[in-house]
Amino acid sequence: MRKFTLIFVLLVLTASFVVVFLYFASSKKTLIPNQTGTQTSVEDIQKYNGVDMGPSVYEDYTAEAYDEALKEGRVVFLYFTANWCPICREQEPINREVFENLSKVGVVGLRVHILDSETTDETESLAKKFDVNYQHTYVILDSLGAVNYKYTGPLEKSVIIEKILDVTKSIQQGEDNKSDVVKIEVVAQEFSFTLPETEILQGQEIELTLKNEGKMIHDLVIDELGVTTSNVLPGESVVINFTVPENIGSLDYYCSIGNHKFLGMSGSIEVR
């Protein structure tokens, strides 16, 4: 009977050790920062390659840098940190890597010291303003200076990038809505172009879609603007963007494939 109890106790102890070991192994794993980033984030960054919102910086907080960022309507990334804190120390290279990846999105990143020897009255009052009571806290402000994201604890690189891009994206979309780009669809066939009866004005921004509804390859060239679409296969379309010059009365266009131009694929758009 005693032997049986002993074996039972040993079994329970072994099981507990296994459970405790597994718990620590798994929790340790989640704390290892993801250095590679996710596919979505990389794609998001690539989307911004064409839209240069200025360089991003990551530096120590100064009132001047902070005020200027707010005045310019920049997205502001605040990392509240303490020089004695091991988690902050681990996050620092991750934060720096984030900013290396965000070179064109114009984010101002500021390292704000709290609860340590480098804390100043200014950094302390900034922490109070955003109700930050602990180090290793992230605060992201939108272009109006409002808190868009706040988190205390370690964060993976991909998550930080995602949170920052969420804010810059909404700004970018807002700007896109403001500019009134005129969209025109031109249909190519053998052997003619069909244009909508849209009024084109000097100085206007145009987004032109060339849709090939024919059976041959076509393109569209506007010599005055140096605009040439790629070759468009039957059933496919291509989009080009250009601005109509101020000093122009018409835009001549044609298809440069074979002798299509002389078979009827040319014309002139009146500009007012």
Ligand SMILES: [Cu+2]
């Ligand atoms: Cu053609």
